[in-house]
Amino acid sequence: MWKDLFVQRKYATLKVTKKNDFIKDENVSTDNIDVDMFTKCPSCGEILINMDLDKNLKVCLKCNHHFRIGSKERIDITFDKDSIEYFDTNMKSLNPLGFPGYSEKLKSLSKSLGINEAVVTGRGKIEGIDVCFGVMEPNFIMGSMGSVVGEKLSRMFERAIEMKLPVIVFCASGGARMQEGMLSLSQMAKVSAAVKKHSNKGLLYISVITDPTTGGVTASFASLGDIIIAEPKATIGFAGRRVIEQTIKQKLPLEFQTSEFMLEHGFIDMIADRNKMKETLHNILKIHMGVKGNE
Amino acid sequence: MNDVDIKIKEIDEKIKKIKDFMNSSGIDLSGEIESLNQKKNELIKSLNPKSPWEIVQIARQKSRPNYEDYINGIIDSFIEFHGDRSFRDDAAIVGGIGFIDKFPVTFISHAKGKNIEENVKRNFGSPHPEGYRKALRLMKQAEKFKRPVVCFIDTSGAYCGVGAEERGQGEAIARNLLEMSDLKTPIISVVIGEGGSGGALALGVADRVFMLENAIYSVISPEGCASILLKDSGRANEAANYLKLTSRDLLELKVIDGIIKEPSGGAHNDAELTAKNVKSVLIDALNELTKMDVNDLVEKRYDKIRSIGVFLE
Known part of the structure; x- marks a missing residue:
């Protein structure tokens, strides 16, 4: 019995750094692994191969x-190839309040992200159906949302009125941009007024809420769609979670302010998985155009 | 530009140079910057007798005139109406009908209390969604009966709580913005005290937006801004400078249409006189707006909302 305790077992030592503690195979040396090949799911902890994750539209396979995905990826997976006019x-944003650090922030972000602002607008097709969009x-x-986001979205709604097109907006935002104050x-x-004008013409507006809104x-505008669709488990709310917790001096349950919570309380029409989003949007558009089946 | 403006600009340039130097050399000169900022603030003060932070304090004065003072001072035969016809009556918003001079109006206001009992009842003037829905119901009623709508804004913000989220605070505010943008009757809004973010804007989409001289209107409270961007809520004083939340700043940014004068020291020094000043501005605006064709009115309102913003193209 005691003997068992002292039996020398064979262990393999792994050089595992904190960042890539996902290497389980003892024959693999960590030195040659490209860390950029893997992503750890923040929800379930599964280690995902980036190629698989990309193929699955950045949705955990487990x-x-x-x-969260950027506007470029969103546009790629939603609209028909080569159908887009931006x-x-x-x-570009200015710094109308002279807010310290704002100009520098804008400059460095447009450089690193390759886009000028927090929304991309344009016109494109979903399975051949024309729509105007904001992502x-x-x-x-x-x-x-600062002046540019408001102006771009408003212009997009106005163009949709001229072209008599439906609008789809993919929302993802922390809210109004502090650095531009009351503007x-x-x-x-401004955007709500443009939504109303578009709506008054009998045109369809679908708001798609993604994490976080x-x-x-x-x-x-996120709450003003004729139809509101959300991605699963997206954070949706008015006040920030921490602010509410500080106000009421209580911890909030995990499901508070999620898509599922909003569906239950009647503020969104449906939840659609990312890989079903394009199909869902297409089906809704078809019914609004009175096109049945694959005509 | 006057001399003081030029001096301020020079200081700004100096600060920028020092910052650039700090970045390239790694030498800490934040003390220098601080003293320059101090100089700058003093110059701003000499231009504007009160600093933004001082104005914030006046706007939040407990004894500052509230909805009740204005109803008494401005509106004849006021009758209060209650409820959103859906969930409950939210006492954080008061609404009803009455006369301003010869004009029958629908009057809606955030309602801050003046003592603790009233503030508990009125949730310190922070509405739940049903408050905004009551306001919208009364506005739609005003549209039906072709009455102008007068909204008074006085809230630190829409309430942040579980019930508010469950009943759709975001949706309620959004719906007001959308409906007010083409309500077919004149709308006049006046910020009388604090205009706190979306919860204030939900009564603020109007043909004319006025602010009392020492009222504030802001996307976020100076404390909130300081804690998020400056990582220190104690620097609210500084944040108040950045946010451009005073009536003068907002007139310059074309967010509001006019400033209503307060008695010296602030509205709390003479509630009656303040109400009188507000009343005369309202009568002028009502005279002008009620003469307009309602379609023109709505179109002009759209253009006005549409034109707010500063950007480069």
Whole structure:
């Protein structure tokens, strides 16, 4: 019995750094592994091969966690290839309040992300059906809405009125952009007014809410779609979770302010997985055009 | 530009140079910057007798006139109406009908209390979604009966709580913005105290937006801004400078249409006189707006909202 305890077992030692502690195979040396090949799912911890993850539209193959994606990827997976015409690509933010650090932030972000602002607008096709669109960029100052985001979206709605086209907006935003003060807050009214004008013409507006959509964007165009669709488990809310917890001095349950919570409380029409989104949008558009089946 | 403006600009340039030097050399000169900033603030003060932070304090004065003072001072035969017809009556918003001079109006206001009992009842003027839905119901009623709508804004913000989220705070505010943008009757909004973010804007989409001289209107509270961007809520004073939340700043940025004068020291020094000043501005605006064709009115309102923003193309 005691003897067993002292039996020398054979162990393989692994050189595992904290960043890539996913290497389990003892025959693989960690030195030659390209860390950029793998991503750890923040929800279930599964180690995913990036190629597989990309093929699955950045959705975890194990737990269906929807990773945040940028505007470029969103456009690629939603609209028909080569169908896109972009609007107002040269519009840029200024620093109208002289807010410290803002100009520098704008400059470095447009350089690193290759886009000028937190929304990309344009016109494109979904399975051959023409729509105008806005896709927010969650990586650009948290997708926050300043003058440019408000102006680009409003112009896009106005162009959709001229062209008599439906609008689809993919929302992802932390809300109004603090660095532009009241000018940012006013954009909520501006875009909402444009939504109303578009709506008055009998045109369809679909709002697609993705993670995260909060604050001034929830309190304006994100909540104003004729049809509102959300990706699974996206954070959707008005006030920030921490702010509420501080106000009520209680911890909030995990499911608070998620897509599922919003569906239950009647504020969105449906939840659609990313790999079904294009099909869902296409089906809705077809019914609105009175096109049945594959005509 | 006057002399002081030029001096401020020079200081800004100096600060920028020092910052560039700091970045390239790695030498810490933040003390220098701080003293320059101090100089700058003093210059700003000499231009504007009160600093933004001082104005924030006046706007939040407990004794500052509230909805009740204005109803008493401005509106004849006021009758209050209650409820959103869906969930409950939210006492953080007061609404009803009455006369301003010869004009029958629908009056809607955030309602801050003046003592703790009233503030508990009125949730310190922070509405839940049903408050905004009550406001919208009364606005739609005003549209039906062709009454102008007068909204008074006085809230630190829409309430942040579980019930508010469950009942769709975001949706309620959004719906007001959308409906107010083409409500077929004149809308006038006046920021009387604090205009806190989306919860204020939900009563602020209007043909004319006025601010009392010492009122504030901001995308976020100075404390909130300081804690997020400056990582220190104690620097609210500084954040108040950056946010451009005073009536003068917002007139310059074309967010508002006019400033209503307050008695010296602030509205709390003479509520009656303040109400009188507000009333005369409202009567002028009502005279002008009620004469307009309603379709023109709505179109002009759209153009006005549409034109706010600063960008480069």
